[in-house]
Amino acid sequence: MKIGDEQINGFACLAPMAGISDRAFREICLKYGAGYTVTEMVSSKGLECGSKKTEMIMSLTENEYPSEIQIFGSDPESLRYAAIESEKQGCIGIDINMGCPAPKVSKNGAGSALMKNPELAFKIVKEVTNAVKKPVTVKIRSGWDENSVNAADFAKRLEEAGASAIAVHGRTRKQMYAPPVDLDIIKQVKMSVKIPVIGNGDITDIMSAKRMYEYTGCDFIMIGRGALGRPWIFKQINEYFTNNEIISDPIVEERMRIMLGHIEKLCEYKGNDVGTKEARKHAGWYTKGLRGAAGLRREIGAIGSLDDLRKIADRIIQLNS
Numbered sequence: 141m142k143i144g145d146e147q148i149n150g151f152a153c154l155a156p157m158a159g160i161s162d163r164a165f166r167e168i169c170l171k172y173g174a175g176y177t178v179t180e181m182v183s184s185k186g187l188e189c190g191s192k193k194t195e196m197i198m199s200l201t202e203n204e205y206p207s208e209i210q211i212f213g214s215d216p217e218s219l220r221y222a223a224i225e226s227e228k229q230g231c232i233g234i235d236i237n238m239g240c241p242a243p244k245v246s247k248n249g250a251g252s253a254l255m256k257n258p259e260l261a262f263k264i265v266k267e268v269t270n271a272v273k274k275p276v277t278v279k280i281r282s283g284w285d286e287n288s289v290n291a292a293d294f295a296k297r298l299e300e301a302g303a304s305a306i307a308v309h310g311r312t313r314k315q316m317y318a319p320p321v322d323l324d325i326i327k328q329v330k331m332s333v334k335i336p337v338i339g340n341g342d343i344t345d346i347m348s349a350k351r352m353y354e355y356t357g358c359d360f361i362m363i364g365r366g367a368l369g370r371p372w373i374f375k376q377i378n379e380y381f382t383n384n385e386i387i388s389d390p391i392v393e394e395r396m397r398i399m400l401g402h403i404e405k406l407c408e409y410k411g412n413d414v415g416t417k418e419a420r421k422h423a424g425w426y427t428k429g430l431r432g433a434a435g436l437r438r439e440i441g442a443i444g445s446l447d448d449l450r451k452i453a454d455r456i457i458q459l460n461s
């Protein structure tokens with residue numbers, strides 16, 4: 141797939157996930173074969189106000205190439221500013237969030253609320269594409285609710301406004317994250333536009349990846365929760381589609397090594413305090429399903445240092461050997 145002139149390798153990218161798709165996780169997913177990654181969503185208003193946190197979310201280093209920066213908001217001028225600032229970071233493209241279901245975002249007319257306002261969405265994409273040289277992509281849902289499933293027409297309008305690709309999470313805003321994912325709507329979006337369509341929703345393994353590709357005809361796939369504690373999922377999917385080979389999950393020692401490498405980066409980038417606090421959720425995901433992990437849940441939830449995590453990793457390795 142190409143986003144603008146940028147050739148994207150592989151078969152799957154990392155979804156933007158607030159609180160998760162940070163620098164450390166983006167780096168590790170790219171290392172394991174993600175075609176590109178998308179940052180956590182960046183508030184255009186926050187950026188205008190000079191929020192340091194917002195600036196940190198959007199900063200990219202060369203280790204994260206290729207990555208997109210995702211921006212959200214409902215004011216075309218403000219999004220234009222955010223896009224110009226994003227471009228300076230060396231992203232391969234700017235993604236506009238039109239799918240976030242969170243009330244604090246949608247009550248301001250941003251995120252998924254834009255699907256109820258196609259004219260404003262059109263204006264935003266037009267404004268942003270006119271302001272930057274990098275390609276502009278949009279991430280949408282199937283619609284606001286079951287009575288307004290409009291992703292196909294909506295995507296067409298965004299293409300007319302200048303969007304270079306559309307990622308579709310096959311759920312309505314009302315569904316939030318509840319099953320099922322609607323693959324039919326992703327297929328309809330694919331049929332309604334000429335730009336690349338990226339299918340998203342509940343891809344957790346090779347079979348679900350294959351189904352997304354085959355059923356919808358999409359050009360690329362996007363993985364969010366399926367990569368939590370399993371960044372190697374990208375490599376598994378690449379191997380399957382390139383060589384028809386199924387590679388199994390890494391052995392426990394390797395998993396723990398990958399986890400520690402990830403958390404070391406997290407601590408390096410965010411400092412030990414924040415890094416170890418955030419390590420708790422990641423450690424929960426990396427150890428999920430391993431023998432003894434359930435019994436260690438309390439310790440995992442109370443990690444206070446990298447050493448604590450190393451001890452837990454040793455314990456898990458012992459319990460699984």
Ligand SMILES: Cc1cc2nc3c(=O)[nH]c(=O)nc-3n(C[C@H](O)[C@H](O)[C@H](O)COP(=O)(O)O)c2cc1C
Pocket residue numbers: 155156157158159160179180181210237238239240279309340341342343362363364365366
């Ligand atoms: C914790 C969390 C945070 C998310 N944050 C964002 C975000 O910042 N921007 C966005 O467009 N989507 C966000 N999403 C939605 C995901 O990008 C994705 O569309 C959704 O999780 C469905 O894909 P999955 O089934 O592969 O997880 C988030 C999802 C989760 C679970």
